Amino acid sequence: MGKATGFIEIRREKAAEREPLERLKDWHEYSAPFTEETLMRQGARCMDCATPFCHIGTEINGYTSGCPIHNLIPEWNDLVYQGRWKEALERLVKTNNFPEFTGRVCPAPCEGSCNVAISDPAVAIKNIEKAIIDKGFENGWITPRIPVRRTGKKIAIIGSGPAGLASADQLNQAGHSVTVFERSDRLGGLLTYGIPNMKLDKGIVERRISLLSEEGITFVTNTEVGKDVTADELRQQFDAVILCVGAQKQRDLKIDGRKANGVHFAMDYLTTSTKSYLDSNFKDNQFINAEGKDVIVIGGGDTGADCVATALRQNCKSVVQFGKHPKLPMARTSQNMWPEAPHVFTMEYAYEEANAKFGHDPREYSIQTKKLVSDEKGNLKELHTIQMEKMKDENGNYYFKEIPGTEKVWPAQLVFIAIGFEGAEQSVLKHFNVDTTARNVVAAKYGDFKTNVEGVFAAGDARRGQSLIVWAINEGREVAREVDKYLMGSTVLA
Template identity: 75%
Template sequence: MGKATGFIEYTREEEVKRKPLSRLDDWKEYTLPFSNETLARQGARCMDCGTPFCHMGMELNGLTSGCPIHNLIPEWNDLVYRGRWKEALDRLLKTNNFPEFTGRVCPAPCEGSCTVAISDPAVAIKGIERAIIDKGFAEGWIQPRIPKKRTGKKVAIVGSGPAGLACADQLNQAGHSVTVYERADRIGGLLMYGIPNMKLEKEVIERRVRLLEEEGISFVTNTEIGKDMTAEELRSQYDAVVLCTGAQKQRDLVIEGRELDGIHFAMDYLTVVTKSLLDSNFKDGNFIDAKDKHVIVIGGGDTGADCVATALRQKCKSVVQFGKHPALPEKRTEDNPWPQFPLIFTLDYAYEEAKAKFGDDPRQYCIQTKKIVGDENGKVKELHTIQMEKTVDESGKVTFKEIPGTEKIWPCDLVFIAIGFEGPEQPVLEQFGVETVNKKVKAPYGKYTTNVEGVFAAGDARRGQSLVVWAIHEGREAAREVDRFLMGTTNLP
């Protein structure tokens, strides 16, 4: 695939990023698309490697390796190299309902398992994927696909995140009448309100939703199943129900001072900021504002990074992100071999911006917050921390030990808690009567059936907090099983 000697002749080129300081003045996406010439070179780097690990899509050592939706990556890389863009789009859409989402927000486990990456930088798969779908929309190749006939079966999908949308898309194409219920005022789930504009501009989501509507899918917003409509009412109106509610119950911080004013969950912060931006360009004032404030983000993941980037755009006075683990190494360690996802140090867009603004990477490693202290008005004033030492014994057991003498007090006006999610919110699951395991819906992988006849579950509600690409994968597979349940057989992949 690609040019036989392309991986030798050409080096990896990254998507052009807008300058860190200048992009802090707006909420637009921070990357710019590749030129066609660059894309041809990058497609040429794809090797004729025999076994394309890039689309194996499995978990190794608890980490995703390769593409979970099994994108036909070598095929569309080759077609881009040859300038056959429309064919590349056709191959891409065979496996991925929404490349415009994954091409922007996926961490690209496909690149971690790229054969070129054994000894050189991986093929720029993610950037090529985004370019293909964006060109498809720009050229008018993406047109509504209206199902030729309807089955008479009705399916309700609860939740409009990537799992729900993928499931709806597949079932609609199978001829079923699909209605997607969303409790927020806009469709998209965490794509809409959990991922900031600079990573995924919302017109990209709205463009896809408009297309799905033209193809026959109905969307109902501002409707929370379990409150505005009971599970029993929903089941009585539809032949099948798919729970794609996500895993939105945020993990809380149990610590002295948690009740103080100025402490927020990270997802609450990101949601109100994005909603205010979309509703009024911040004129309504309905958001948490970090302007001129000292901000601390507790939690070292992507959601925390998005909080850093958001606070920077709000012109915060300072921003620091606490993580409990040590900094990752510059290169793979022996216990993290290819084709596992590479656990190596990177400078995410948010950290690049913070470094440009304040001179330092905002991340603090191996640090534990001991307590939060407020002022006489009950507002956050400072955080007290201590450094930790992480050790791993021969059995793999991890322990953290405080290092005496490393105590520190941090001035602080806002704290954002970004330490992950516990799982799906339970009330709606209880109302449907579905069994759970570890707070997640009990539904076998590959089957997606719950203990309740005609009720299925997919995405984060079933597997826990995960990647957008896994949600799309599960939404597609759940649609196949719903179709089989409704019709006795299925042609869905």
Template identity: 80%
Template structure:
């Protein structure tokens, strides 16, 4: 701890962001790094706690608290404060395979459980993490690590999202030959096609894929396991298989008018937009275009926010996002105490942009969609809603009650459904013969990752359900260790 009074002497500084109306004219990242000296003072705010809750990495009442990959945050905060960037990078990479991803798109549960956050704004952990890895690439400190020898063991990983990439990286460094199968035309999974460019530019993902390829990992794209190659063929060709297919079965709306033209799943909208941008800068027309249309996003989470930001860049006529819950409080409530991250009102990037473009926050709270209505040609024209009230029933449980007289009709030519996911896609899992749970994810114990099928493992969202990128990396790393142990009898992987 280089400066004992740093948390008193310095205030938290937020990473700078480009002006909302300016960034709506492009698809580049909306945030920018802090200057080196500012980052050093931000590092000085770290208190070097006796028990650093920032890296406990656990779940409290179903909510992630601390860093699931157990980044030893106080150590690299102090190294940054001292200007020892190379040493900070070395320390960061001991626990995190991909800080360039987490430093941009992780919701930073580490900051929510920062001890300083009990009374003051948390240490700017996420900004410091991003700066460390970016400086590593800029200074040429990140170079291919070629394993000195190979074990002769071959491993197939199905899915190239963060869990699959983390498993591949760890197993490759252990000397195994790793092949990653990806059904899309580009590797990266949701890092590539699920997160918009303005949050994570794709050259950042491509840079990491290129590095992993240089280190010896084989990426096979445009290949869907279960169709282009069967589960039996894969098991016959490889010593072990890890299923990292995510939890991409999107939850649907069972409402009247769902079949209207113009009603789409949120992830279909985001993925086609990103693919068209990367392929042709939208010249190919192979995307869902919101230009000039009234857009409604159903679902109040981050995926819905990304839809708002995408529609704004496509020059929509209007955009509204529906959420069933009431507006969040401005400060922690008694049932949301530290070290659980604060569940409070924030103005995320997409909502700030909508305010700048249309003069108001696009979010509408405590609202229930009743039906969708199409015109005579089957094209969506409007959406009907009613307001709800969250009340406590006779059993002490909170339920949502409709409020008569609050019905409203909204003009809409595009609706995006962003109400969550229902687990992993089942056809591939059935072909492998792996057991699944009531939540439609692979039945594999956390920390073990073994399925009921010999030599077949599962990790990431495919096992735990839709979750955070840091949990995916955590599971990918741990599954790699278990596969290494299965193949070799023991493992030195962390």
């Protein structure tokens, strides 16, 4: 695949991005397209590795390695190298319903397990994927696929995130009549309200949903199970129901001062910001505004980084992101060997922007928040921390030890809590009377996705817990196969 000596002769080029200070002036996507010639060169780096670990799609030590939807990566890399873009698109959409999403926001576990990455920077798989699908839309190669026959079977899907949309797409192509119910005013789930516009333009999401609608899928917004429609009504009206409601119960910070004005969950901040932007370009003032404020984000993950980028665009006075773990090494260690996901230091888009604006990386490592302090009116004014050291006990288990004398007081008028999620919100699950696990997700086995309730299935984060978009697409495709078999006795879905 690719050029035989391409991985030796050609270096990986950094993904094209708009200048940090320039992109802080707007809410458009920060990424910029590579030239076609650059992409062909990058495709040439894909080596004839015989065993392409890039699409193994498994978990090693709790982290994803390779592509969970088993994209035919070497094939379309080679076709791009040859300039055969339409054929590359045909290979890409065989396994991926929404490359325009994964090509923008997937963390690319495929690149972590790329064979080139054993000793050199991986093939630029994610950028090539995005370019293929974007070129497909630009050239009119992607058109509505109207099923030629209908089976007479009806399926309700609760939730319009990536799992719900993937299962809807697959089942519609199998000839079933699919209705997707969404409680929000816009479709897309976390694709719309959980990911900022500068990472994924909402026009991209709307374009795909419009295409799915043209293909025959029915979408119903502003409809909440248990409020606007009951679980019993859905089970009576449809032959099967799939729960794709995500895992959006945010983990709270149990700490003195938590009730101070100015302390918010990260997803509330991101959601209101995106909604206000889409509704009125922020003219309605229905969002949490960081302008002129000292902002602290508690939690070192991607959601926290998105909060940093959002606060920067709102012209915050300062922004810091706290993480409890030490700073990652610049290269893999002996405990993190290929093809595991690489646990190495990276400079994501939000940190590049903060560095450009304030002159330093906004991240603080090995730090614990001790308390929040408010003024006499109950408004947050400061945050107290202490540094920690990561230790290992005699059994090899890690724990964190406070370091005396490292206490610090930080000015803060806004704090965003981004320390993860505790499973699915329980209201819909209770309405359907489905069993749940100790992790507060639906009890449904991967492979059949059946709940304890006849005809009710579950997939995506609602079943597996908070995870990657590419896993949601995987589960959406897999649950569609099982529902097709449940309804028809066999399946036509790959």
